[in-house]
Amino acid sequence: MRRRSGGGVIFLSLLVALILSALPLPEVAQGWRPEWVVLVLLYWIVALPERIGMGVAWLMGIMLDVLEGSLLGLNALALTVVAYFSLLLYRRVRMFSWLQQALFVFALVALNQILCHWVKGILGSSTQTLMFLLPAIISALLWPWVFVLLRGVRRSFNVN
Amino acid sequence: MQLLVLSILSVLLLFADYRFQQMAQVRSVLGSMTAPIQFVADVPSKVWRWVDRMSTDYEQLHKENRELKAQAIILQREVQKMASLSAEYIRLRELLNGSELIDETVMVAEVIGVDPDPFTHELLINKGYRDRVRVGQTLLDAYGVMGQVISTDRFSSRVLLLSDARHAIPVQVNRNGLRSIAAGKGRFDELELLNLHDTEDVVVGDLLVSSGLGGRFPFGYPVAVVTKVEHDPGEPFAEVLARPSAQLARSRQVMLVLSPQPETQQAADAEETD
Known part of the structure; x- marks a missing residue:
């Protein structure tokens, strides 16, 4: 078993993702906000599946719920499911090309958005448009950059 | 296995949060914990405003100052009249x-x-129950009603805006006292008046003020201006749309109404935890 190190770096990157999710944006850009938390979580799950898993995802979900003021458990549920699928597929994702990875990210963020949307719909507040899928596209486009950045961070701080 | 446990936990939490009032306290504690994140997230816009303030030149400030003074005199005059009018009232x-x-x-x-x-149209403001903010209090900006407080934690409170699809406010037409309810539609620039008959006297340009019915909003603050009245013979009610008076998407300086409102149970609960 490898020695674990760099927990602080992981924590910080997740914290930054939370801050980015709460960053005030102009009204026009509101619908275009990428799902930072999903992106960062996904990277760490694929890179270190034995350390970061569904438990961390669930906790991040609760934090996100509190930040967004949505019902407690909404994002927690969605992120747990997302984490489950990434844990299931992380070996393949490591072998994927950029395009395949981006598609994978699109699918997972879309899953996250759809789950949130469903639960909201069941509890009585929903909209008719498909606008809620926009973040999935943006997140997929951003994935290569997030990946390269976090890989750089992981290597320079020797997180494993 | 873990998936199952965590999913069930989430669903239970969702259910509890949806059904039980007590969860407000859990939320409030968690909210205080995430307050630093909110604070940091606000830093970029703070810095931007600071830079903006630093870079306005003398000429511009002078001009603005002149305009503000003129505006102050006009407002002062209206206040003069207010004093005698309110005494009479x-x-x-x-x-x-x-x-x-x-x-x-x-x-x-x-x-x-x-x-x-x-x-969802919600705002976070920098006053919490430490500053006597209670659930149900009304939020105003310089132009009219913005919304109401729906949850508080120690340092901040969450406000539901008029325009949220879950929100509705009792109003009356300022001109003739006609009562209605203005419901949000999920758009910042549009409210809908519910259940107005085709024969009711409401025209484009009418000012809607809060009617104070329902005991949540104080009476008499501007809420919206009617922008569209449409009579469809096939529909039992007229379609009336209005534009909120408050700058819901832009205002930064806001006011909370503190006067004794009929207390809700939740407000009383928050009192006890102080």
């Missing part, structure tokens, strides 16, 4: 044995966050 109320307060105390607050979800 109170005298008349006394004649009718009314005990309505004409003015409420307000507290200035600042918007520190906007809900990241584009489908």
